Amino acid sequence: MDNMALAIADKCRNCALRTDDALICAQLSTGELIELSSHSTPTNVDRKQPVNARLVDRNPIIAIVEGVIGLQHVLKDGRRSIAALFWRGDIVDLRRDGERAPGNLVALTPARICSLSVESYDKLVRDNPDARAVAISNMREQIHFAADHSVDLGKKSAPERLAAFIFECRRRQLGGDDCQIVDLALRRSDIADYMGLQPETVSRGLKELERRELIALKGRSKVRILDAAALRQLANGTPGKPATPA
Amino acid sequence: MDNMALAIADKCRNCALRTDDALICAQLSTGELIELSSHSTPTNVDRKQPVNARLVDRNPIIAIVEGVIGLQHVLKDGRRSIAALFWRGDIVDLRRDGERAPGNLVALTPARICSLSVESYDKLVRDNPDARAVAISNMREQIHFAADHSVDLGKKSAPERLAAFIFECRRRQLGGDDCQIVDLALRRSDIADYMGLQPETVSRGLKELERRELIALKGRSKVRILDAAALRQLANGTPGKPATPA
DNA sequence: AGTCTGCATTGATCAAAATCAATTTGCGGC
DNA sequence: GCCGCAAATTGATTTTGATCAATGCAGACT
Known part of the structure; x- marks a missing residue:
């Protein structure tokens, strides 16, 4: 024993x-x-x-x-x-x-x-x-x-893929599905290789999500979800408005 | 009984x-x-x-x-x-x-x-x-x-994806892995939706494989594999020479 | 503090594939 | 054999994201 x-x-x-x-x-x-x-x-x-x-x-x-x-x-x-x-x-x-x-x-x-x-x-x-x-x-x-x-890789645009990726990270991180702050976990170039993009495109894509006020970038690897519903819509392939027009 | x-x-x-x-x-x-x-x-x-x-x-x-x-x-x-x-x-x-x-x-x-x-x-x-x-x-x-x-969807070109698709069809069709003639089984637009392409690109891609003498198109849905080794190479992501130069 | 070093970002081109718009081609039914 | 039609092809053009080339930045090490 x-x-x-x-x-x-x-x-x-x-x-x-x-x-x-x-x-x-x-x-x-x-x-x-x-x-x-x-x-x-x-x-x-x-x-x-x-x-x-x-x-x-x-x-x-x-x-x-x-x-x-x-x-x-x-x-x-x-x-x-x-x-x-x-x-x-x-x-x-x-x-x-x-x-x-x-x-x-x-x-x-x-x-x-x-x-x-x-x-x-x-x-x-x-x-x-x-x-x-x-x-x-x-x-x-x-x-x-x-x-x-x-589905993500086959037909989605770069911002859509990134939105989907953010949700994947959220779902798998310790806090689970209701965290506001998500840790991206991977480096840009790994995100790129996983989502079928180039690192530069990942960078620009995240910027784009930020510009649309769906997320806020907190340092290099953390993201605050500002509008979970809209981000989810985007991840699921709803075209998404080209941001708030003036 | x-x-x-x-x-x-x-x-x-x-x-x-x-x-x-x-x-x-x-x-x-x-x-x-x-x-x-x-x-x-x-x-x-x-x-x-x-x-x-x-x-x-x-x-x-x-x-x-x-x-x-x-x-x-x-x-x-x-x-x-x-x-x-x-x-x-x-x-x-x-x-x-x-x-x-x-x-x-x-x-x-x-x-x-x-x-x-x-x-x-x-x-x-x-x-x-x-x-x-x-x-x-x-x-x-x-x-x-x-x-x-x-992997196919993430980083491969259209001809590479199509080569991979041809092998998927061959592997799953009744004759199995040693048939010369492969039935593409799906319509162009379904191939496109599966391989993350547009139907036009599928059409052009198959033409391209034919031009490189890797396959011969036999009617709309059948393909004869002319150079299985080279086609496999292409499917696996070896760049592939831009066809026989003059 | 100062430098080094990998990442990330930015900007300027470029190329592949998407898109749009006609045709053309096969194939099933008469 | 000839229609009729969906599917496939072809060509012209546009778009997206890749590529190339710096530059910026933050943390690790001295």
Whole structure:
């Protein structure tokens, strides 16, 4: 029992995946947690650093504990795009077959992740219905989110995309959906790569939202939402008046 | 036993979901199939028709039997975008919460779908490990595919997107990955809405691929791949020489 | 305090794709 | 085989955002 307590203390005590009731490790019995923890590797990743390839290769299930991780694809001529963002609680399953390159995970903020072995993860999903429910529901959210993101990239203007991005940040940040102040979390160039824009366009776009009095920029990475309803409208693709005419 | 045989005969006999070993209903015992079939509604949908909203509302799990279904979002000023494509064997789980509009399913070719009740679908995923494996692996593919699609939309040129689209069609069509002739399946304007382009640009882009001798257009909807390697390169984002210079 | 260094912003061009407006082309029905 | 029509193509023009090139700024380090 001391061993068990110690085993948990070692890695998992205080880990958000365990302490937040909605997340995967909170669904586990003590025994399951100990078992899982012996096949998991928690790691800190500095901003801009890729997640260790060897680690991913051995344990291709990555749970995000803290920070933001991007799934990055680099085209052969250097164009970079970030196909998806993963936030606290998300589970990234990197197993894949097929002809297209899988892309690689990079930290877009200082981050903490925990990589799990496929065997223990699959076992959990098989045997623990609560863990399974969390895992499946996270997958479903990822699918729905990806669809929304495709709509953003497919047909929206730069300001619309940025409005959508601000809401994504708000939804995923600790305070949740009712904060007035939103932390953009990523650098301009990462926002650009994620939203299919150039950094300059991100900059101008945020300025434009400010000019329309939908937001106020507070320093480099914080935004105060001034008119949440109008910003939401814009994010959802309502054309949006070209600002208050004189 | 006659009843059982009849019950299967009624709806599920000859259904691809049952006859194709890789698909969900092929994983079920006779009893499970009968049970599921009593909570499922197979439907044909004509091209351009939305999937009946009431049907989706009652049974929000949609399995694609045949044809192509698109998840369509229409912005308030009429811009249309198709966030995802679903092909034979795909399972669409439309349950979702959250602020963004869910989008609606429309048939992009004449299609056949089967809508399942959440209860019986969840029961299946809970109790039948093989069915669960099929369902989860389909979700994982959808996630990976969506990521690839985001890369296409985020940073690729029109010809690159079209090359990627041709490969998507090839991968999902019955013949599979080694066909020379690919059926584009969708109309130009649907391709446009899916790939984040305008129909005119799709037309010009396909012409461009033909000019570069990567493909040959065979009628309106069929394409012969002339140089699969180079086309793949282009799809993957290698700049691509501006055609054979004189 | 002073410099260094990465980011962010700004401004001036440029190019790709969108838009607008006709035609043209196939294809299903007679 | 010939209509009729939706879909596809073509061409001219405009727009948006990318690109290129500085400049500005704030925090880290000495």
